[in-house]
Amino acid sequence: MRLVRANAAVTRQLSAQLSADHGLNLSAYEALLSLAGAPDSRMKRVDLANGLLLSAGGVTRLLDGLERDGLVAREECSSDRRISYAVLTEAGRNKLREASKSHTSQIRELLGGLYDDDELAQLVALLDRLPGVDPTPASCEIDS
Secondary structure, rough: HHHHHHHHHHHHHHHHHHHHHHHOHHHHHHHHHHHOOOOOHHHEEHHHEEEEOOHHHHHHHHHHHHOOOEEEEEEEEOOOOOOOEEEEEEEEHHHHHHHHHHHHHHHHHHHOOOHHHHHHHHHHHHHHHHOOOOOOOOOOOOOO
């Protein structure tokens, strides 16, 4: 129960700050981050949904909003009409770069105030052992 509560509290705090500062929720931020780390800054929408742990409908709603804001573009596959891609736009890359600076600072401030460097390393190692956790997530560092 503590893990669920800790996750909810941290998620709520970081999401509120991202929303207030940049108009993004955590799912939108993570989608932009995933696209930035993908080859050619594009991914099949279904692969993005799986990576974000969203349903097909959930990723559609998320990407529709990002497309309306000009942060992501939809690209159809020329050889298979069932496949479509989400592509990070230059505006999306700029928004991600801007949001990453404050978001990573907020994470450091939140966790750095609670844990020393050794404890943070231990926390990361412990979380990496949880089932379904990718121990090599996309970096928050965005190329300038």
